[in-house]
Each structure stands twice: as C-alpha cells, then as structure tokens.
Amino acid sequence: MSSRNPLDVPYRERERSITLERMGADGDEQAPQYGTEVEPDTELFTINMGPHHPATHGVLRLLLTIEGEVVRDLTPLVGYVHTGIEKSCEDQQYWKAITFVERMDYLSYYFNAMAYCMVVETLLDEEVPPRAQYLRVIHLELNRIASHLFSVGTSALDLGAMSMIFYTLRDRELILDLFEMSGGQRMHPRYFQVGGVVEDIPPGFEAKVRGFIRAMPARIDQYEAILDKNEIFLQRMRHVGVVSREQLLGLGVTGPLLRATGDPWDLRKAAPYSSYEHFDFKIPVGTVGDHYDRYRVRMAEMRESLRIVEQALDGLPEGPYITSNRKVALPPRDELATSMEALIHHFKLVTEGFRVPPGEAYVAIESPRGELGCFVVADGSAKPARVHMRDPSFVNLQSLKPMGENTLIADLIASIAMLDPILGGIDR
Amino acid sequence: MPDGTGLELIAQRVRARLGESSVTGTAYYREQATLEVEPRSVRDVVTFLAREDDEPFEFLASLHGCDYYPAEPRLGVHYQLMSRARVERLNVKTRVSVEAPTVPSVVETFPGANFQEREVYDFFGVIFDGHPDLRRILMPEDYEGFPQRRDFPMGGEDVLFTFNEHKVPRWYE
Numbered sequence: 001m002s003s004r005n006p007l008d009v010p011y012r013e014r015e016r017s018i019t020l021e022r023m024g025a026d027g028d029e030q031a032p033q034y035g036t037e038v039e040p041d042t043e044l045f046t047i048n049m050g051p052h053h054p055a056t057h058g059v060l061r062l063l064l065t066i067e068g069e070v071v072r073d074l075t076p077l078v079g080y081v082h083t084g085i086e087k088s089c090e091d092q093q094y095w096k097a098i099t100f101v102e103r104m105d106y107l108s109y110y111f112n113a114m115a116y117c118m119v120v121e122t123l124l125d126e127e128v129p130p131r132a133q134y135l136r137v138i139h140l141e142l143n144r145i146a147s148h149l150f151s152v153g154t155s156a157l158d159l160g161a162m163s164m165i166f167y168t169l170r171d172r173e174l175i176l177d178l179f180e181m182s183g184g185q186r187m188h189p190r191y192f193q194v195g196g197v198v199e200d201i202p203p204g205f206e207a208k209v210r211g212f213i214r215a216m217p218a219r220i221d222q223y224e225a226i227l228d229k230n231e232i233f234l235q236r237m238r239h240v241g242v243v244s245r246e247q248l249l250g251l252g253v254t255g256p257l258l259r260a261t262g263d264p265w266d267l268r269k270a271a272p273y274s275s276y277e278h279f280d281f282k283i284p285v286g287t288v289g290d291h292y293d294r295y296r297v298r299m300a301e302m303r304e305s306l307r308i309v310e311q312a313l314d315g316l317p318e319g320p321y322i323t324s325n326r327k328v329a330l331p332p333r334d335e336l337a338t339s340m341e342a343l344i345h346h347f348k349l350v351t352e353g354f355r356v357p358p359g360e361a362y363v364a365i366e367s368p369r370g371e372l373g374c375f376v377v378a379d380g381s382a383k384p385a386r387v388h389m390r391d392p393s394f395v396n397l398q399s400l401k402p403m404g405e406n407t408l409i410a411d412l413i414a415s416i417a418m419l420d421p422i423l424g425g426i427d428r
Numbered sequence: 429m430p431d432g433t434g435l436e437l438i439a440q441r442v443r444a445r446l447g448e449s450s451v452t453g454t455a456y457y458r459e460q461a462t463l464e465v466e467p468r469s470v471r472d473v474v475t476f477l478a479r480e481d482d483e484p485f486e487f488l489a490s491l492h493g494c495d496y497y498p499a500e501p502r503l504g505v506h507y508q509l510m511s512r513a514r515v516e517r518l519n520v521k522t523r524v525s526v527e528a529p530t531v532p533s534v535v536e537t538f539p540g541a542n543f544q545e546r547e548v549y550d551f552f553g554v555i556f557d558g559h560p561d562l563r564r565i566l567m568p569e570d571y572e573g574f575p576q577r578r579d580f581p582m583g584g585e586d587v588l589f590t591f592n593e594h595k596v597p598r599w600y601e
Contacts, residue, residue, distance in 0.1 A: 078565065078566065079564075079565060079566040079567060082566040084575065084582075086551075087575060087576055087582060090578075091582055122458050122460075125458060249486075250538065250539045250540060251539050251540040252487070252488055252489070252490075252538065252540025252541070253540070265512060270512070270515050271515050359457050359458065360457070360462075360506075361457070361458055361460055362460065362490065362492075362506070362508050362517070362519060364489060364490075364508075371489060371490075373489060373490045375490070375492045375494075375506065375508075377494050377496075385494070385495075385496075385578070386492075386494040386495065386576075388492040388493075388494070390489065390490035390492070390508075390544075394543060394544075394547075395490075395540055395543065395544070397543070398539070398540060398542060398543055427566055428566070
C-alpha cells in the first residue's frame, strides 16, 4: 500500500506506455479468437483511435493495443472537452446554473436540468405543482426519444447503414420543433425552472405532440424494417460485446446497457419521481446482453416513451405550472404593475437570487443513458458551493474495456456506438 | 431511504463490527441519510455495508468530492450507496484535511469507482490509497493544482502563445 503522491513522479515517467506482453508460451494469455492464422508471436501495436475519429461520437480518444485486427487492450482517455462547468456553477446563482448544467450532456439537456432542479427543490423542500410535473414528464420523454433516435441513427451510420441517420434526424427535427414551440429554443431551452417550468405550453402544442405520437410508431416500424432485416447489421450486432450482468453492476453501469442483460432496473419504476407512478409503461429488457439487445431495448423504450407522453397529455392536470412561492419563482409579469410586493420579489430574485439553507443532497433520475445523479452542497448563500453530476456516460465508459477487449476493431466501433457516450457529459 | 431510526441502526451495526471510532456521526436531512465515518475506515465500512451487512447496500451509485472551505477538515468524499432490492440510498461521507488528504480506495469492492476516484483526485487532490491507476482524468496530466478546490481561482491562467512559451513554466514538456 503506497501513499505517495503520484504528482511527485516526473511527468514523462508517469505517462504510461501501454504495451502488453507478447503472447507467451506459458499459456495464461488468452488464445486468439479470430481465426487460427493469427501467429502467437505477432507483434503488438499501440495506436490512437481518436480524438478526432468520426466514429467515436465526440472527442473520445482510445489507446488501442492491437494484434493484427484484434484489440488486446484499450484505455479510454477523456478530458478533451472539459470546460469546467461544475466550477462555473459555483460562481452562479442557483437559477442561473441551470443554463450551465444543460450544456453537459448535450443530447439529453432536459434531463440535466431536471436532476439539478430536483436536487435544489429537495434542498429548499419545495413542492412542484402537478401540472409542472406532467409538463416535465412530457418534455423528458420527448427528449428521451430524440436522444435514442440520435443514438440509433449514428450507430447505424457507424455500421455502414448511412440512410438511417437521415431518417432518424428527420424525426428528431420534429421533436426539436416541439421544444422550440414550448421553450423557445431547439436545444438547451432552459425550460425547467426550480419549482416548475418557465411557462405553460402554448396553444397548439398539444395537437402537434399528438400528431407526432400518431406518426412515430409507424416510423419506428420502418426503422426496424430497415435494420432488423439487414443481414450485415445483424451479423455485426448479434453476440458481440457481451458483458455479464454482474460485471456491469460492479462497474456501476445503468441504463439500456444494464437492461439489455435482462435486469429491469429503471429509476422511473423503482423510485418514481415527478409523477412517473401515474403512468402505465413497461421496462424493455434484453436476454443475452449483446449489442443487438441494446439496440432493441432502445427501440422499445422509444415506444414506451410515446405511451407515457400520450398518457401525460391525456391526464394533464389544470393548475399552476410553477410553484406559487414567490421566494423561489418569479411573480407573474402582470402583477408587477400593481403589486409592490411582486416588484420587490422580482427585484430580489433577479439580482440576488434565492438563498438555499445549508445542507447537501443527491438526487438521481433515469436519463437515456442510465442513472443521472446530481449532488449539490449548499452553504446558505445564493450560489451553490458544489455541483457534481454523476453522468451515466462517464461511469458507463468503464465498461468499454470488457466490451471491446479481444474483439475486432470493427466490433469496437459497434461497442462505442452501443455504449452511446456523450463526451460533453463525460468531460463536463 | 432508511429513515432516521434505520440510519441509527446501521450506525450501530457498523460500530459493533468495526469499532466505536469508525462512525463519527449521522445526519438525516431532507429524507436523505448520511453516515459520517473516519477516513481510515472508509473502505471497511463501505465493504461491510456492501457485502456483510444484513441489509446490504450492494451498488455504488456515485462518488463525489467537495470542498467545505473554510470549515476544517476541508475536503469531503461522499459515497452514494444504493440497495437495488429495497430501493434505498445511503450516503457515506468522510472528511479529510488538505494537509493529509488520504482515503483508502474502494476500487476492490466497486470496480466502477475507478474513474470517479480519479476524478476526485483530479479536482480535489484527495489521494486514494490502493487505487490501481491514480492519475488525472479530465485535466491535462501536467496540470498543477486542484481546480475544484474553493480557493482555486476561476480564470487567470496563462495562455500559451509563441511569444511567451519560454516564460511558462515547464513549457518544454
């Protein structure tokens, strides 16, 4: 057990050279899997994949040790888009930090805002009105569909089915139009607010969402018809990248990767938040835990999300869309002209922001990639003392090594695609 | 979540097994249970709760670092344990000083803590004793300082240009 500071070691010596031992005659090395033509004494070769590789879904750099076409060891190196968002949040008032956390995982921005708002609401002990909870669910599930569409499209693109990305992006565009309608922006709309949502959905939004829900199942059918009957796609997905459920759990992996192994773990069901207990939906699970199951789980989750959105629209309660606590939420605009108190609250909230009593809390939600947790330490001021996101991409990335080791480089591309890492979330 | 009573029972079981001094306190705030432990017994407590306790918390959901500046000891490390069977969360928390920021690593019990311990080391300088590969993960390897500490300024860092590259320390590396 050594407790010396690794920084005492000079930089050049710290930089590891990842070179495996040659395949020895002692027999404890794993035998080559792909063909017998692989010479046991073939030279191992260490190369970079990324950070600017189009198939690494962002600036992910992998240090591969390959033996011919077979990956023998891989090390993910991340941090290329680290922008210090967590540090920046410490310099922002609570309500302004929402804008920052949304930029972390840039494909599922509603989830980041949701986790952050929920933890601040926990610290404030603030109730969210039922209508706001339903509106949040509608946007979260639409965002989940958009994120899965992007994931499936780029995965198919990486595996050579190029037309898929055009189709899925076309449908994602419809969802972004809906987001623009309700929040004013296509991405990072900052629609969720501490205590509720920024404003009610506009007239016509519901009809547009219903139109989308009607059209989407047929589209998903079409995608499945494209991919599920594609021999190349199937051969590259089936029985590839299988990692056991126990190993995934040890690595802290959650989300579709875990569900593909047959483990129905979904925080929406296990620990319902934001009225998820009101909706009837199923948790799709796989059986084998290979890439094909992961892809199927994502496709099935999109259908379930559509069902949730439909139920949320049907049961959308009347009432306020944000808490009436004036110490937390801005007063309505029309009150400012007549009420002195509203003016004071408005001024206080915009200049200083609200103060949060000292304490710390951790809240986790189910994002498209797994458990998205947010940990906030409040010191009693109007700015958080610490904001930490447990990003599922960051934790799930550790499963790339068991998934991609001793497979072909081409299978590693499929592994990255099915891992669906968002580097903005990993590096923050 | 275990309630206040459940938390005290957990603390009692840990104390009975690992000694009176292993648990320094409990906190129950906003329906979240926190078990405060001595830094040197973190691994034992976490492993006991995950593997041997009657009501185990077998899943490490997350691991965070934070800086309680100006309170002493300044640095905090939080382990968010979860029981998937009972859907309960327990926060195990420890505090270390900046001068001796050493905490035993839990990577042997939870391999998934690998990246997150590296992250805490990267940003707060907490050294995880027994970690197999304790290097910076998000910041560049030759970065000086621990940027998430509260006394680390925002901005004000030299930007490397051709005209000043010889003035920036260790520019040749």
